[in-house]
Amino acid sequence: MTIATSSPAASTSASEQQEKNRRAIRIWLGIVVLAIFALVLVGGATRLTNSGLSITEWQPIHGVIPPLNLKEWQEEFSLYQKIPQYELMNKGMTLDQFKGIYWWEWSHRFLARSIGMIFALPLLFFWLTGRIEKQLRFRLLGILALGGLQGFIGWWMVSSGLTQRTEVSQYRLAIHLVMACLIYSASIWVMHGLMPARKSAAPARSAKGFAIALFALVLFQIYLGALVAGLRAGYAYNTWPLMDGAFIPGDLFIQHPWWINLFENVKTVQFVHRCGAYLLLTVAFLNMMMSLSSAPNARATRRSLILFLLICAQATLGILTLIWDVPFHVALTHQAGALIVLGFAVAHLRLLVGPYPPEPQEQSRS
Structure with missing residues (x-):
């Protein structure tokens, strides 16, 4: 044989x-x-x-x-x-x-x-x-x-x-x-x-770590947005950048136990959602700048720039939704923006991980 x-x-x-x-x-x-x-x-x-x-x-x-x-x-x-x-x-x-x-x-x-x-x-x-x-x-x-x-x-x-x-x-x-x-x-x-698979210059050394962090932060921000929607917290404190007259408003932890405020206090939930947006924007900016400085020609760097711009647009929609008292079409566009950012963050991370390897071809026997 x-x-x-x-x-x-x-x-x-x-x-x-x-x-x-x-x-x-x-x-x-x-x-x-x-x-x-x-x-x-x-x-x-x-x-x-x-x-x-x-x-x-x-x-x-x-x-x-x-x-x-x-x-x-x-x-x-x-x-x-x-x-x-x-x-x-x-x-x-x-x-x-x-x-x-x-x-x-x-x-x-x-x-x-x-x-x-x-x-x-x-x-x-x-x-x-x-x-x-x-x-x-x-x-x-x-x-x-x-x-x-x-x-x-x-x-x-x-x-x-x-x-x-x-x-x-x-x-x-x-x-x-x-x-x-x-x-x-x-x-x-x-x-x-x-x-x-497509050939491209090597991405920045920190790119994959940033991509994982960005995906996690986007998903967490969507979770916070759901709490805001569930409590109708977007209809309260409709000013920006100040909230209730201050950058850090009072009475954030007036309910007991303290942690329940993170889920049931309208002011606290909206404030944490705002802070989550600032953190996400900061991480996206750092990712973009580090990629541009160390691997300007990489495909992943171009995507980091697009992701940062998408997050900026989403943050703008969030602010408009808030200060305009949650108009239907703007609020729905804000939700659509969250899904677009999430989808792009997933695709960006997948690019850095790489595609599935081809399945090996079986050998014939005689």
Whole structure:
């Protein structure tokens, strides 16, 4: 018996097929990323319009179909009228007004279900046709599992506002948004890991460390923003750069125990969110300057400049959202900006880590 390696022509053909498969998976994941981006924006609109509690039941299958006639609309409305939000905030609301908030929440849930299908069905197809490399299988299954968990987290969040509160818990809202961002980031990470390697000058020695720090800070800042949204803290202290007449306002830790202020004190949560923005901007600036000074021609340096400019734009949107008292379109643009910055931070880090290595071609036996 002899063992013969595959011919150069066969090896080239296999490599070309692998690249075609990778390109197809990149396109699929790109569609997933865009869908998640839209989902988070619709979720933000749902939050800004106070629509998130308009559907008071979790029906993963039957809930796909909205009310189709007057009787069904009245049944949905009667369920909403039983929760505290209606009694304390919207008592006297008409059916037409209820429809306005209902459609936001229904759209959010429908889009979430659609993303599950957009992810799961192509994954199954690529897997069964042998287009997914072994090194990707558990990564993609992990993303799918996170998506399923996110559905439960979403209902867990909504249920917190149906009995004693008029809005959902800010803790659960923050977990829900961070989980969405992790799924979004993981999809971008895998997608960019499948891109062909490109030659470039060596990046600055500190580039990878800064990239990790920037990703962590952006994600943490989004978490803080969710706490601000959950407490409606953006509607208070609408001045900048001073807050309540000072750079460091008083009464930041008036609640006991002291740490509870970081989650439940409107002033403290907004102040920490501001400080997080200053820290993120500073780290992005230092990363850019160090990269420009030590590796000006590197591709990673150009990306560090773009990332800094994106963070500057996002900071400007945050300030405008605050001083203009959270107008709908500006606030939603601010949320979109957060996702753009996060996505670019992930892509920047992925560039420094490098793409997935090609899967070795099997040898033929004779």
